[in-house]
Amino acid sequence: MPAWEHLGAWPVAVLEPEAVRSEVEAFWQRAHEDRERRGGELALDPEEGLVRPDALLARLESAPAIHVREIDPEERGIHFAARPVTGYAGDLRRLGADLRRASGTVVLFLGNTGRADRLQDVLREGGLAVGEGTRILTRVGALSGGFELPGSGLTVLADGDVFPEEVHLHLRGPRGGARSFLSDFRDLKVSDLVVHQDHGVGRFLGLETIEVGGAAHEFMVLAYQGGDKLKVPVEAFDRVQKYASVEGNRPAIDKLGSGSWEKVKKRVKKAMRDMAAELLQLYAERKARPGHAFAGESPWQREFEEAFEYEETEDQAAAIADVAADMADATPMDRLVCGDVGYGKTEVAMRAAMRAVLDGKQVALLTPTTILAFQHWKTFRKRFAPFPVTVDMISRFRTPREIKTVLQGTGEGRIDVLLGTHRLLSKDVVFRDLGLLVVDEEQRFGVAAKEKLKQLKTTVDCLTLSATPIPRTLQMGLAGIRDMSVIETPPKDRLAIQTMVVKFSTDVIASAIRQELARDGQVYFVHNRVESIYAVASMVQRLVPEARIAVAHGQMPEAELEKAMLAFVEGRADVLVATTIIENGLDIPRANTMVINRADRYGLAQLYQLRGRVGRSERRAFAYLLVPPDTVLSEVARKRLAAIREFSDLGAGFRIAALDLELRGAGNLLGGEQSGHIQAVGLDLYVKLLEQTILELKGQEPRDGPRAVLHLRLEMRIPEGYVPEVHQRMSLYKRLSQVRDAREIDALRAEIRDRYGALPREVEGLLRYAALRLRAEALGVAQVDLVARTLHLRLAPETPLRPEALAALVQAHPVLAPTVQGLKGALGEGQDALEGLATLFGLLEATLAPRAPGRPDRL
Incomplete structure (x- = not known):
């Protein structure tokens, strides 16, 4: 009896109808092949035991059904003659x-x-x-x-x-930096896999509010093997990460209390320790080599920096300071500056270049494409024009005679900054005194170029720029093996790119182009097939006859390509029909619409890079990702397109890189063996464990020691009326559980107030709880329990509190008493648990204050 007979008149939800049709027909075919292969023995006859595909599909067509698609078929959509609105960015x-x-x-x-x-x-x-x-x-x-x-x-x-687009606050210090991109819960959905550091892989079921000791407490609910559930309190959210690992591989859900998770972690840490020791040795060797210590600030350096026409963002200023500090050190710099497209990485590089030139050194800037070299050349020449700095370029846009002159000038030291592609790594390119190497998008270079770069990096300062780091670079940056600066704050007035995934439609293409031309803008049309690019350009011309079209691809003669690119850069062409040659480098503020044909064929990081060519001004930008109307997309392609649409907020580059790692696989991350360990524990926990392992190998204390536990019978929740969106609440809980100094708490308090208004009592209580937990950890207090109206403190073995000081404190304060595990103290009249604990911690902290010489202990 077919399953649908049990449904009666109930409607059926069909997820991805085209994929269902394809899979039903494929399953029927496999069933027949399986029976034939076994000669009819012990195999089900599909004609007798299965419903025929045509009957099943006819039933799905005729029954009440809800068709759910990741991408809407354009011809069936409901169209409104809607126009986009102007953004105000807080004005x-x-x-x-x-x-x-x-x-x-x-x-x-x-x-x-x-x-x-x-x-x-x-x-x-x-x-x-x-x-x-x-x-x-x-x-x-x-x-x-x-x-x-x-x-x-x-x-x-x-x-x-x-308002300006909200950006996740960048908390600096030991816990800040790049980790927040991976460990944030903003992308976590119900049924996603998560990893609890102590209990292993489980499934996220959502948030639940439970009454604990008479107070409301919000918990994260995780499902484990055998139907077991783990409820994680908000103050312990730092123990949970979203699971991300190799594409197509999903781990088994762990069983609580089985001990298998601890064995997995132990195995991973052993293999990790061997690998990390080898990497540290390589980096130690580089650090031991002598380099050039560049001079500090000079009047010309200050004048150059003051000529910057934009206001520096906080992250950009920090990256500039990081690079300046590295260059002032005699050890060769090897810093990775990661930032979203258009966030100001080039300015960081130009300031470093100016510092090198002023110290009598030459600078080489290496780019993966001629177009990117050309764009950088224009940017550098304009920025350095008021100063006595010679900037030149070698690329296929230059004639052999011009290249010969440039090479001669470089060898004689007359050219200060030389830009180019991997051509710069050729034997005939000789610098008189190279001091700084800037590499843009290193992951796009070939193996041979990377080997030459590796040799160069040992002798000169190296600055690498990237918007979507390759997994290995990202991994090493996160784990503290490589110096890394993150620029995640968007420039002022920058708006997120509105991204739409649609079936290929000439109406959509014409409408998108006309809409952009109507606001005096320009359009990129990306088509990555050279053999059909001119046919596509003709189609665009037919659809929008009034548009001026230019074509650019990598197989064009140099002069023709340069002519096409210049026409677009200078505004003499409205639409640039191009291959992915425009993926890096073009910076055209008027170009704010991009149409990408066959978007399903691109990798996630490549889609992200392409889309970053638009939205580089205060105007709202649009990206249309076109997919074939009749093709059933693979699951991986659907996930990639969903991800690029989902991550349209500003500063999403790191999450794109992390998800690209999940989608593409991590086989080449740190070698095949390590990819298996990432599979076992998930990317985020792997990064965390690697970070701890490296610190241990360096003889330093791991940053993620055990947290103090405070059982104070408080309301541990953010009211839904104050922050209704569950992902925002989870993100705030996670950040509260991760804070490691009072400054971070103050910054978080200010951000919450700014985003959501005056703080309710519950949120203020959470912030005070976080501050008290930090004080407990500094005092070596492992646990605090409120029993009736008495606070019981259990001290950790490594507490800095001296027994004689505690004895004197108890003697001086009758409300205190010693216990087997530490001490206890009664709350004062009218005091709540937070006030009482703050008072008690104040007394304990006073015992740690330095004493004047010869002065006895006295309270």
Whole structure:
């Protein structure tokens, strides 16, 4: 009896109908082949035991059904004549002026109640009527972007249209830096695999609020083998990471209490220790080699930096300072600067180049493509023009005679900064005194070029720039084997790119191009097949006859390619139909729409790099990823396209790199054996364990020691009304559980207040709890339990508190008493647990204060 007979009139949800049709037919075919292979013995006859594909598919077509697709078929979609809206990036004065001029209804969707209330107050102070019964309404909700419906009198603005795009706060110090990209919970979904550091791989089921000791406490619920569940309190979220590993391989769910997880970790750490020791030896050898210590600040260096026309972001300034400190050291620099496309990595490189030139050294800048070299050449020449610095380039855009002149000038020291592709690594390129090597997108170079780079790096300072680091580079950067600076703060007024995955449609292409041309912009059309690129260019010309079209691909004669690129750069072409030759380097603020044909054929990092060519100004940019209308996409292709659409927020490059690692596999990460260990424990925990292993090999204390446990019967939750979005609450819980100094707590408090409004009592309690936990760890207090109205402190064996000081403290304060494990103290009248513990910690901290010479212990 077919399964559908049991469903009656119930509707059926069909996930990816085209993929279902393909799989049903393939399964039927395999069943017949299997029976034939076995000669009919012990094999089910498909004609008797299975429903025929045509019958099943006909049933699915005729029954009430919900068809769920990752990508909507364009021809069946419902189309609205909607137009994108202008972004304000926090300029509320301009918003107010536009709202006064608007004639219809304007609905503003804000991310949270606090932000909605603040915006209402600002608009009312400006004399505008806001709220029910007026034409300006505010709502709390999440929209990816606003729109205007011409003729309807309706305009909708999203949070991201009104305010600058929110960026995850970059916490500096030992726990800051690149780790936050991987360990954040912003991308965690129900049923995703997670890794608990102590219990192994489980499945995330969601959040649950439970009453503990009379107080509401939010927990993360994880499912394990045999139906067991583990409930992780918010203060222990730092023990949990999302599982990411080799493509197509999913680990078995662990069984709680079986001991197998500890064996897995032990095996991984042993193999990791051997590998890390070898890598550390290589880096130690490099560090031991003498290099050039560059001079410090000079008047010309300051003048060069002050000529920067934009305001530095905090991360950019930190990266500049990191590079300057490395260059001032005699050890050869080997720093990786990672930052999203357009976030200011080139400026970091130019300041380093100026520092080298002013110290009498030459600079080489190596790029993977001629186009990128050309773009950098233009940028460097413009930036260095007011200074006596000679910048030149060798590439296929130059004639042999020009190259000969440039090489001669380089050898004689007349050229200060030389840019080019791997041609710079040729034997005939000789520098008089090379001091700095800048490598852009190192992962795109071939093996031979990388070997030559490895040799060069041992003698000169090296600065590597990358938006999507290859896994190995990312791994080593995270684990502290390689110096790494992260720029994750977007430039002021930068908006996220609106990304759409659609079936190929000439209507979509024409509409996208015309929409961009209507706002005096330019369009990239990426088609990565040289043999058909001119046919595609002709199609675009037919669809939009008024557009001026240029074509660029890597097999064109140099002069023709240069002519096409210059036409687009200088605004004499509206649409550039190109291969992935434009993936790196082009920086054209007017180009804010990109159409990528056959987007299913690209890797995730490549899609991300391509999309980064647009959205480099304060205008909203659009990316259309076209897939064939009749092709069933593979699961990997669907996941890649879903990921690039999902990660449209600013600064997503690191998460793209991490997910690309999961999708492509990690076989070449640190060798085949290590990829198996990543598979066993997941990427994030692997990185964490490697970081600890390296610190141990260096004779340093691991940063992730056991955390103090405080059982204070507090409300441990963020009210849903204050932060309604569950992912945002989880992200805040994770960050609270990870803080390692008071400065991070203060920064987090300020950010929460700014994003969500005045802090409710529960959130203030969470922040105070985090601060007290830090104080407990500094005092060597392993655990605190509130029993009735008495605080019981269990001291760790390595506590810095001296027994004689504790005895004197107990004698001086009758409310205190010693216990077998430490001491206990009664809460004062009217004191809550947080106040009482703060008072008790204050007394203990006083015993650690340095004493004047000869002065006895006294409280």
